[in-house]
Amino acid sequence: MKKKTALIIAVILMLFTQSMAGDTLQSIAVAVADYLIAGRSVVAIYQPRINDPLKSDQRLTPEIYEEQVSRKFMDISGIDITSLIPSDDFRKALIAIHESAKEVIAEAQPQINQPGKGFKGFIPAIFGKRVGDKLYKKSGIVIKQTSLKFRGEYNKPDDFEAAVLKRLETAKKGNTYFEEKKFGDTRVLRYMVPLYIEYACLACHGRPAGEMDISGRIKEGYREGDMRGAISVIVPIK
Template sequence: MASDGMESYSEASRRRKGMKQTRLSWRMAAGLTATVLALYASPVMAGNEAEVAEHLIELVKIGRGVLSEQMKNINDPAKADKGFTGDYMASQVVERFKKTTKLDLRIPNVVPQANLYLALVQAEKEVVDEAQPIINKPGISFKGFIPALFARRVGEQFYKKSGVRMKLTGIDYRNANNKPDDFEAEVLRMFNDPRHPKGQSYVRNTMVDGKPVLRMMDPEYAGPTCLGCHGSPKGDRDVTGMKKEGWKEGELAGAISVVLPLK
């Protein structure tokens, strides 16, 4: 790597080549699924809904992971064009989803509920594309485009496309949109109980607004990357200007919540 945060010609060339290949991969998938993507809003058939919710959660986690890997790049004040686009995000999500689930969204006709999964991938792509002006703005060392913000915007976009609600929630929520409802607050208390197996999700079929839904929550725990903003000393201001919560590594940080309409 060249000094002062600048890439060498060969490094930049390899990065552009890799991103070009992933963009082409995603565009091929998008072309194959044009008809499928027109069918976003379709309730899930009973019987496989828990697996569908698990896969949706996995897609969000993968997207956040891709963004986390890009934080140093995004916040580099010496660079303008970061090369981190929506196409790159989508391609990485599709590729990593295949590795973890063996489901290839580039061949949607053989993947049950591919329309729903691709709607979420599309939402992740759109959120990154919409953030391009701030991502590529030079001279700023912290852009504020963090994984939590990404996940919230993806959840909002995905709901518009599919009618499926997804959000990050927790007792120590910072954004009002992440405030737990009664169901979520109950499950968060259960997750925080030392008798609950760590990492075990919770799922229940219930009714919301008179309609059948599956609700799933997947617990998340504070890792090293969380503590820069949410750790100690409690009450100190983090880089965003918010007060730190005093979390410790391994403690319950919150959960990903899914509300999936059923047929």
């Protein structure tokens, strides 16, 4: 009898810690995606200033970025990104993506401040790609921007992403998707959150389809509110 009770308690504890681990993974995935959404929107808001050929400095400094992204991320998540200490995996992941983004902004200063040049090519998608590369090196977490109509080859959806993108396109707006699965040799949590076309995106991704945008790429012909693609996150399960 005693053994049985101990076993039941062990099983309950196991289930409890497993679901705790699941919750943590999900909250990590959501938080890093929310952070990237916040960072992307800061880079989007600063596009006119970055691309103004007459201003040659103080466009998007690491200090301005930090101040703006903290505010945006607070609005989305209620978390103060500037005062985190790395006490657990959740906080470590958030610190890693914030550090990554600050490094990207610091390293992009020569690109952002090129004198006399209009369009500089420092757009949300490029920011996101660079942040993803750094975050992966720091934490093993993959974050990627993807779309069925991808422009960058490295944004091409894998089979899982392509299937989820199709599901999200027909799902209710704002729905997201989680799945625990094998990825290569490891088990991971995969998370996808859709990105929708806003007014600010139309200059490059809007109509008419086939026309060239200011980055010299071909517009896809989206309308405001269309799903443009998704942020895809892969968190390894330790």
